[in-house]
Amino acid sequence: xxxxxxxxxxxxxxxxxxxxxxxxxxxxxxxxxxxxxxxxxxxxxxxxxxxxxxxxxxxxxxxxxxxxxxxxxxxxxxxxxxxxxxxxxxxxxxxxxxxxxxxxxxxxxxxxxxxxxxxxxxxxxxxxxxxxxxxxxxxxxxxxxxxxxxxxxxxxxxxxxxxxxxxxxxxxxxxxxxxxxxxxxxxxxxxxxxxxxxxxxxxxxxxxxxxxxxxxxxxxxxxxxxxxxxxxxxxxxxxxxxxxxxxxxxxxxxxxxxxxxxxxxxxxxxxxxxx
Amino acid sequence: xxxxxxxxxxxxxxxxxxxxxxxxxxxxxxxxxxxxxxxxxxxxxxxxxxxxxxxxxxxxxxxxxxxxxxxxxxxxxxxxxxxxxxxxxxxxxxxxxxxxxxxxxxxxxxxxxxxxxxxxxxxxxxxxxxxxxxxxxxxxxxxxxxxxxxxxxxxxxxxxxxxxxxxxxxxxxxxxxxxxxxxxxxxxxxxxxxxxxxxxxxxxxxxxxxxxxxxxxxxxxxxxxxxxxxxxxxxxxxxxxxxxxxxxxxxxxxxxxxxxxxxxxxxxxxxxxxx
DNA sequence: CGTCCTTTTGATGCCGGTCAATGGATGTGG
DNA sequence: CCACATCCATTGACCGGCATCAAAAGGACG
Numbered sequence: 001x002x003x004x005x006x007x008x009x010x011x012x013x014x015x016x017x018x019x020x021x022x023x024x025x026x027x028x029x030x031x032x033x034x035x036x037x038x039x040x041x042x043x044x045x046x047x048x049x050x051x052x053x054x055x056x057x058x059x060x061x062x063x064x065x066x067x068x069x070x071x072x073x074x075x076x077x078x079x080x081x082x083x084x085x086x087x088x089x090x091x092x093x094x095x096x097x098x099x100x101x102x103x104x105x106x107x108x109x110x111x112x113x114x115x116x117x118x119x120x121x122x123x124x125x126x127x128x129x130x131x132x133x134x135x136x137x138x139x140x141x142x143x144x145x146x147x148x149x150x151x152x153x154x155x156x157x158x159x160x161x162x163x164x165x166x167x168x169x170x171x172x173x174x175x176x177x178x179x180x181x182x183x184x185x186x187x188x189x190x191x192x193x194x195x196x197x198x199x200x201x202x203x204x205x206x207x208x209x210x211x212x213x214x215x216x217x218x219x220x221x222x223x224x225x226x227x228x229x230x231x232x233x234x235x236x237x238x239x240x241x242x243x244x245x246x247x248x249x250x251x252x253x254x255x256x257x258x259x260x261x262x263x264x265x266x267x268x269x270x271x272x273x274x275x
Numbered sequence: 276x277x278x279x280x281x282x283x284x285x286x287x288x289x290x291x292x293x294x295x296x297x298x299x300x301x302x303x304x305x306x307x308x309x310x311x312x313x314x315x316x317x318x319x320x321x322x323x324x325x326x327x328x329x330x331x332x333x334x335x336x337x338x339x340x341x342x343x344x345x346x347x348x349x350x351x352x353x354x355x356x357x358x359x360x361x362x363x364x365x366x367x368x369x370x371x372x373x374x375x376x377x378x379x380x381x382x383x384x385x386x387x388x389x390x391x392x393x394x395x396x397x398x399x400x401x402x403x404x405x406x407x408x409x410x411x412x413x414x415x416x417x418x419x420x421x422x423x424x425x426x427x428x429x430x431x432x433x434x435x436x437x438x439x440x441x442x443x444x445x446x447x448x449x450x451x452x453x454x455x456x457x458x459x460x461x462x463x464x465x466x467x468x469x470x471x472x473x474x475x476x477x478x479x480x481x482x483x484x485x486x487x488x489x490x491x492x493x494x495x496x497x498x499x500x501x502x503x504x505x506x507x508x509x510x511x512x513x514x515x516x517x518x519x520x521x522x523x524x525x526x527x528x529x530x531x532x533x534x535x536x537x538x539x540x541x542x543x544x545x546x547x548x549x550x
Numbered sequence: 551c552g553t554c555c556t557t558t559t560g561a562t563g564c565c566g567g568t569c570a571a572t573g574g575a576t577g578t579g580g
Numbered sequence: 581c582c583a584c585a586t587c588c589a590t591t592g593a594c595c596g597g598c599a600t601c602a603a604a605a606g607g608a609c610g
Contacts, residue, residue: 098448098452100452100456100457100538101538104456104457105456106451106452106455106456108448108451108452120441122437123434123437123438123440123441124434124437124438125438125441128445128448129448152430155427158433159398159399162397162398162399162437162440163398163399163400165398165437165440165441165444166395166398166400166440168444169440169443169444169447170403172444172447172448172451173373173383173403173404173447175451176381176383176447176450176451176454177373177375177381177383179451179454179455179499180381180454180498180499181375181379181380181381181496181499182375182379183565184565184566215587215588215589216588216589216590217587217588217589221456223455224454224455224456225566225567226566226567226568227588227589228566228567228568228569228589228590228591229565229566229567231589231590231591232566232590232591233566235590246589247575263375263376458597459597459598490555490556490557491556491557492555492556492557500598500599501598501599501600502556502557503557503558503559503598503599503600503601504597504598504599506556506557506558506559507558507559507598510558521557522607551610552609552610553608553609553610554607554608554609554610555606555607555608555609556605556606556607556608557604557605557606557607558603558604558605558606559602559603559604559605560601560602560603560604561600561601561602562599562600562601562602563598563599563600563601564597564598564599564600565596565597565598565599566595566596566597566598567594567595567596567597568593568594568595568596569592569593569594570591570592570593571590571591571592572589572590572591572592573588573589573590573591574587574588574589574590575586575587575588575589576585576586576587576588577584577585577586577587578583578584578585578586579582579583579584579585580581580582580583580584
């Protein structure tokens with residue numbers, strides 16, 4: 001079980017974090033791939049929103065307070081925080097995690113561009129886990145109170161918000177099945193394929209390839225494995241001609257066999273409802 | 276990994292299940308312990324509701340269509356079902372689970388008396404897992420449409436419903452941490468203590484003891500262990516004087532040491548918010 | 551009083567965690 | 581542009597936890 005390298009160092013929220021104040025437009029240099037973010041400042045550019053959560057996207061847009069940026073490896077949401085804001089992930093990835101007292105870490109959820117963070121603003125409680133950035137991250141910040149108000153006036157919006165909350169549960173459910181009852185190779189395959197399909201539904205894939213900014217340590221903590229063992233299994237998967245993950249990139253060489261190993265008959269099912 | 280003993284046999288919903296039609300009052304012989312159910316036909320008898328979800332209890336009461344009863348070991352909710360009804364568990368326990376194609380089973384959630392089943396009625400989608408009864412089960416059946424309507428008119432109710440949905444996620448999160456990053460004894464202790472505190476918050480404990488209708492096979496499938504190994508570990512825990520689980524009963528012999536092994540400093544935290 | 555399910559115990563072996571060490575890649579200050 | 585520090589990926593050795601297989605011994609029940 002991997003001890004988090006920076007367990008104690010980051011446990012407390014820094015009193016004066018080096019975050020950009022909310023601004024009218026996102027800062028930082030323009031990403032190479034325009035598809036990867038909402039470079040025009042609109043949440044509506046994301047396929048996942050326009051396809052599945054149009055009302056949510058509009059509401060987030062209306063309640064928008066500005067943008068925020070965090071460098072790579074920053075824990076920017078802390079367990080216990082009360083969410084007065086709702087975030088939309090524009091650039092970069094993120095993951096939610098919990099630490100045990102001795103430093104063991106379980107990663108709960110991987111967030112991709114387009115995902116909404118801080119949904120606990122709707123359940124009226126504090127966040128129950130930390131969230132850390134993977135790569136430099138740009139967030140769209142929306143006012144939670146306005147979102148809640150909008151929900152009261154628009155039942156379609158409310159339904160979609162509840163749906164988003166439910167999706168968090170579904171993802172955890174899938175992860176639990178993988179860790180609890182799938183073999184390690186199956187679990188890894190399912191994990192990777194889920195990420196790939198999530199990116200595909202957002203038009204962030206390139207044929208059978210996509211970016212993979214997660215370190216093996218992060219993947220291991222998501223899968224309940226040791227980093228060393230995960231490393232060996234990834235090599236195994238590559239030797240078997242199924243998938244290769246290296247240098248920030250993932251390529252699926254044999255989609256059919258890969259999906260079969262992941263225990264998924266029709267991979268398309270993953271891309272549809274923003275699972 | 277345990278193959279479900281009755282995997283294929285129960286996969287399909289029986290066309291004509293032997294369920295009691297919704298009736299004005301619950302049928303069946305009166306349970307021995309009055310505290311264990313809503314024998315007076317009111318959801319309001321449950322501590323968890325009166326303490327945390329008063330609005331929900333009232334709404335479920337108002338939208339009540341009747342009662343339903345299932346024998347032990349019955350799968351009474353099926354993956355794919357659209358929920359037109361919301362259930363309140365009166366008597367007996369239940370668990371949600373998923374089966375892999377080859378019969379491996381992961382149990383997702385244990386439902387105790389007082390828990391609300393079928394919350395997917397609010398996220399507007401079909402259920403994504405099966406639910407099976409543990410022991411004979413009595414359910415209060417409430418109309419989902421009326422519940423949804425009530426939510427639109429009562430924001431407090433809505434908040435509490437969303438809270439209930441969120442609690443399902445939190446429980447999965449805890450289970451995932453246990454399976455992924457806790458040692459087996461820790462995971463078992465956490466699992467058992469969580470159940471105990473859940474029962475305690477409902478006034479269903481007797482000092483340091485409570486009923487434990489789950490078979491070791493079920494517990495193993497919840498914990499991601501084999502039944503044999505779980506059996507050995509349970510004996511280990513008993514030999515260490517921490518807890519004993521047998522013949523449908525659980526006794527915590529050393530609460531402090533047990534809580535410590537479960538990784539929980541203050542066990543009271545578990546009983547408060549219906550976690 | 552068989553039948554079925556659950557619990558229990560033993561033997562065997564491998565998956566996967568832990569420890570340790572090396573190489574590669576990136577970044578930083580001088 | 582190089583020395584050094586850091587983080588990440590990689591590989592090997594070791595071995596213990598836990599699954600698997602097998603089988604016996606309760607219970608529970610019709």
